[in-house]
Amino acid sequence: xxxxxxxxxxxxxxxxxxMDIEDELSSMLSEExxxxxxxxxxxxxxxxxxxxxxxxxxxxxxIKDE
Numbered sequence: 001x002x003x004x005x006x007x008x009x010x011x012x013x014x015x016x017x018x019m020d021i022e023d024e025l026s027s028m029l030s031e032e033x034x035x036x037x038x039x040x041x042x043x044x045x046x047x048x049x050x051x052x053x054x055x056x057x058x059x060x061x062x063i064k065d066e
Contacts, residue, residue, distance in 0.1 A: 014021040 010021045
């Protein structure tokens with residue numbers, strides 16, 4: 001979806017709904033960016049290779065405890 005909007009339109013919309021549209025959009029963008037970064041970090045932390053290593057370590061610990 002594409003669209004063009006100018007600053008006056010943004011101000012008019014903000015006045016109509018009683019909010020600062022630029023702040024709302026910036027906040028939403030920031031939240032989505034943070035979610036994307038978090039997802040990428042989790043993906044790297046829990047890659048299949050690393051999960052295998054973690055499982056092997058947990059198995060060794062389990063065997064020692066028995």
